[in-house]
Amino acid sequence: MDTRQKAYFEDVREGMTIPSVTYGPMDRYSYISIAIILRDTNPLHLDRVYARERGLPDVVQQGPLNETYLYRFLTDWLHRPWDLRKTKIRFAANVFPGDLLTCQGTVTRKYHENGEPRVDCQIWQENQKGDKILIGEATFTLPERG
Amino acid sequence: MTPDRKTLIGRTFPAVKYVINEDDIRDYLPVAGEEHPAFRSAEEARAAGYQRRVIPPSFAPFVAILGMLRSFDWEKDFFLDYRTGTAMFGEQELEYQRPLYVGDTLTIQGTVVDVYEKQGKRVFDVARVSVKATDEGGGIAFQGGLSYILFK
DSSP states (O other): OOOOOOOOGGGOOTTOEEEEEEEOOOOTTHHHHHHHHHTOOOGGGTOHHHHHHTTOSSOOOOHHHHHHHHHHHHHTTSSSGGGEEEEEEEEOSOOOTTOOEEEEEEEEEEEEETTEEEEEEEEEEEOTTOOEEEEEEEEEOOOOOO | OOOOGGGGTTOBOOOEEEEOOHHHHHHHHHHHTOOOGGGTOHHHHHHTTOSSOBOOGGGHHHHHHHHHHHHOOHHHHHOOOTTTSOEEEEEEEEEESSOOBTTOEEEEEEEEEEEEEEESSSEEEEEEEEEEEEOTTSOEEEEEEEEEEEEO
């Protein structure tokens, strides 16, 4: 349950921080479900011996699952999940089991478009060491007060 | 020696159909920790102001990726041996025209719009693919682009 206070369009100002959320620790067993959903059983995500033979500390969490948390950070905070309009996300580093993922954002612009209030923001996700995992931008709508 | 992937620019992959199905969503919701009531049933979705049961927006990139994974062949279309080669996601840009619903039948199609070489710790190609998902009514559900990093 997300307990962050929801914002209205009038509350938002450029430069404002969106309340951050930390997710985790990441669980290697969830990679099995993701492999099933993506029909992609690349051993890099499932076999830690295989991963270590390739110089990695452990199996690599699937990139789309990293994204899940950055999306949730926004959509759990919005009034309705599909108030999200646009995302642009760059994959910068790998996530491993046990990692904690902190998602953050800063409002960059507020305006009206297509007859609705819109907010642009920068968003990013980093691990417990401060390494950037995902870096991007998003656009969403927020309701106006009465 | 990898063939020149720049020759791929302009290639349009076959359109594939993906039905947003109950099985995938049931597998996804607990793993993702997605708990909004509108994801659970049609009634709860209507109470939240949606016509039908919606999926979490976080599943939309999975829809795009699933569509792409089915429409191209790593070897034939990207000159990549998936057993020994490495492909990674570079960037994703997606714009949503409407909510996505459980049961939506989407036609997903990608076109290679650019390929360029970059030098990191190793030399790799970046392949940018534009993606469009249309619904049964012919309307665009979402569109954007994905880029893949393909090591030489």
